[in-house]
Amino acid sequence: MNAMSVPPVIAVFDLLEGEIEELRPDAPGLSVHPLSLLPVRNIPVIKPAIDFIDKIDPADVAARINESLSRLDLGGGESPVAVCYDWDGSASYRRLDGFCRGVIEGLKPVLSQGHPLILVGNGDVGGLVGMHCKLEAGISSLVSIDGIKLDEFDFIDIGAMLETSGAVPVVIKSLVFPDKKLGSGG
DSSP states (O other), X not given: OOGGGSOOOEEEEETTTTEEEEEXXXXXXXXXXXXXXXOEEEEEEEOOOOOOOSSOOHHHHHHHHHHHHHHTTXXXXXXXXXXXXXXXXXXXXXXXHHHHHHHHHHTHHHHTTTOOEXXXXXXXXXXXXXXXXXXXXXXXXXXXXXXXXXXXXXXXXXXXXXXXXXXXXXXXXXXXXXXXXXXXXX
């Protein structure tokens, strides 16, 4: 077994609890806590139009998430929701914090029902985003994954972690809306 196949362990001393907790970014671009949360299935995807400007405004992020939830009639919090985002720019603490706090505020109706925070990005910051939500914002139930391109109206399954590689299987289900002429011969 080489060093690359073993996920790194990050020891975190919890000042409030006075204990050390191990966070294991289980694969590059993946942060799951607790690991028993997986698998998750048939999670509807929202893709809010977030502006990844130099200073990410949490209120703007929350408003855009609320718009997406309303547009897809998911604002009641009855089911978990995956937030898809296209990260752009640096992953500085300030930008991560603005994004994460805005997402958490925007998903308050979903999170308050006990559903996990599920984030899916197509950039290379999923592990950082997940760890920031856990350590800085106190989210105790989350899945954050990157390297995946999704669109609104998609549904996602994230399977249980494969012990041999630390990877997770992902299935993306897309809805297809046929137009009126499909199959009509003309």
